[in-house]
Amino acid sequence: MQVEFVGAVGGDVTGSRHLVHTEHSSILLDCGLFQGRxxxxxxxxRELGFRAKDVDVVVLSHAHIDHSGALPRLYRQGFRGPIYCTPATRDLCAAMLEDSAQIQAQDATYINRKIERNGAAMEPVQPLYDQDDVVGTLELMVSIPYHMTRRIAPGVMLTYYDAGHVLGSAMVALDVDVVGQRRRVVFSGDLGRRHMPILRDPEIPTGASCLLLESTYGDRIHDPIERMDDELADVITRTVARGGKAIVPTFALERAQEVIYALKRLRSQGRLPEVxxxxxxxxxxxLTDVFRIHPDCFDAQARALLLSGDSPFDFDGLRYVSAVEDSKAIDRSDQPAVVIAASGMCEFGRVVHHLAAGIENRNNSVIIVGYQAQHTLGRRLVEQRPRVRIFGIERERRAEVAVLDGFSAHADRNDLLEYAEAVREAGPLRHVALVHGEGPSRNALKTLLEERGFPSVITPSRGDMLEI
Ligand SMILES: [Zn+2]
Structure with missing residues (x-):
């Protein structure tokens, strides 16, 4: 058996794609969109790094676009096999992939029109897939709940474990017969943190002989989860005192719901200004509606709140905005407000319009609550650059940029180490491959694991193969 590393390796954090080749089949773990320049x-x-017809089965870890967003592209290239995922991941993907296709269509129209009108120095854009490809992809999705073992290919059994990262997120355990012997490959997917609101804590799969471990924050320690409410309250309070707006770019999945739930707690404690x-x-x-129908993925506290007739996702003063006109009205108003909008890395979606309208106003603030990949607008904001380019126009960045680490849905260095050690204690672990991390982060985690006596820790590049 071999693992072929196709994406989210070699220092990349997005575009998660790994192939497990067994004697009889090829299983694709995740098929995410690469996000960057x-x-x-x-x-x-456009080119996924393998041929669609060479893949027999897809196993999806969770619904984030950097893990699921290239599935319709795979479908478009002719893949018609099953795509396994948890029930909540399937429901989330229905909305997320539709949105991804829509963004691509809008983006292409916008840029191509710009090129046509004023000869903007940009490459013309063709969407990667359309809504028909999304529907075709959804038709291939097969839901498997956590802990329910299924045969997915000759000599290959799949079991999902709770990863505690986003709703429905899973670690993947593949039990593969290799000449009469069982080998268990565990793919962490994105690993969550313990004690996050809403979700249950990550589990520890037993019996792993090979671990594909994410390393997004392999060199960082997050602020404690308990402090994030205080930091959020502080930055919103000082922004409102200046008469400004607080713009919160968030991933529509999980981070948005965590922020909404945090704001609900603050409002009930009287710590959120009345804006x-x-x-x-x-x-x-x-996506928030999908959360409402999946209390099966909640921790005890969030479930109790729902059962009491309250919701973590509603409070006085909170408004869900869908219509474009209502969105534009927010920017026209000079009243202080909190604006939560996607996308999380400020590359697409309505948040870009809010940033274009508000970034030059020193009263405003941008509150970064999620990971920002290299070469994204979000990353340039985190770097506190004095000027940023939005919609092709250079703008002064006068708004305050506050980076709140506590909201991260990813394990930090200590969580990753503890997890790897627990997996080693629970099985005959022989190989660890670090994926989904930028160079310094992966290398730091590699060193730490080697110091703790892990036998074979690799940091694969694109196209590398690991023999198991
Ligand atoms: Zn994720």
Missing amino acids: RSESNERN PVYVDSPLTVK
């Missing part, structure tokens, strides 16, 4: 993203998402809170993202509205 436009031209490079385009190239790396309107807008969730300006039609996708977030849809």
Whole structure:
């Protein structure tokens, strides 16, 4: 058996794609979109790094676009096999992939029109897939709940474990017969943190002989989860005192719901200024509805709140915005407000319009609550650059940029180490492959694991093979 590393390796954090080749079949773990510089993203998402017809089965870890977003591209290239995922991941993907196709269509129209009108120095854009490809992809999805073992290919059994990262997120355990012997490959997917609101804590799969471990924050320690409410309250309070708006770019999935739940707690404690809170993202509205029908994925506290007739996702002063006109009205108003909008890395969606309208106003603030990949607008904001380019126009960045680490849905260095050690204690672990991390982060984690006596820790590049 071999693992072929196709994407989210070699220092990349997005575009998660790994192939497990057994004697009889090829199983694709995740099929995510690469997100980064436009031209490079385009190239790396158009050609997936393998032939669709060589893949027999897809196993999806969770619904984030950097793990699921290239599935319709795979479908378009002719893949017609089953795509396994948890029930909540399937429901989330229905909304997320539809949104992804829509963004691509809008983006292409916008840029191509710009080129036509004023000869903007940009490459013309063709969407990677359309809504028909999304529907075709959804038709291939087969839901498997956590802990329910299924045969997915000759000599290959699949079991999902709770990863505690986003709703429905899973670690993948593949039990593969290799000449009469069982080998268990575990793919962490994105690993969550313990004690996050809403979700249950990550589990520890037993019996792993090979672990594909994410390493997004392999060199960082997050602020404690308990402090994030205080930091959020502080930055919103000082922004409102200046008469400004607080713009919160969020992933529509999970981060938005975590922020909404945190704002609800603050409002009930009287710590959130009495200003309107807008969730300006039609996708977030849809995804929040998926959360409402999946209490099966909640921790005890969130379930109790739901059962009491209250919801973690509603409070006085909170408005979900869908219509474009209502979205534009937020920017026209000079009243202080909190605006939660997607996308999380500020590359697409309504948040870009809010940033274009608000970035030059020193009263405003941008509150970063999620990971920002290299070469994205979000990353340039985190770097506190004095000037940023939005919609092709250079703008002064006068708004305050506050980076709140506590909201991360990813394990930090200590969580990753503890997890790897627990997996080693629970099985005959022989190989660890670090994926889904930028160079310094992966290397730091590699060193730490080697110091702790892990036998074979690799940091694969694109196209590398690991023999198991
Ligand atoms: Zn994720």
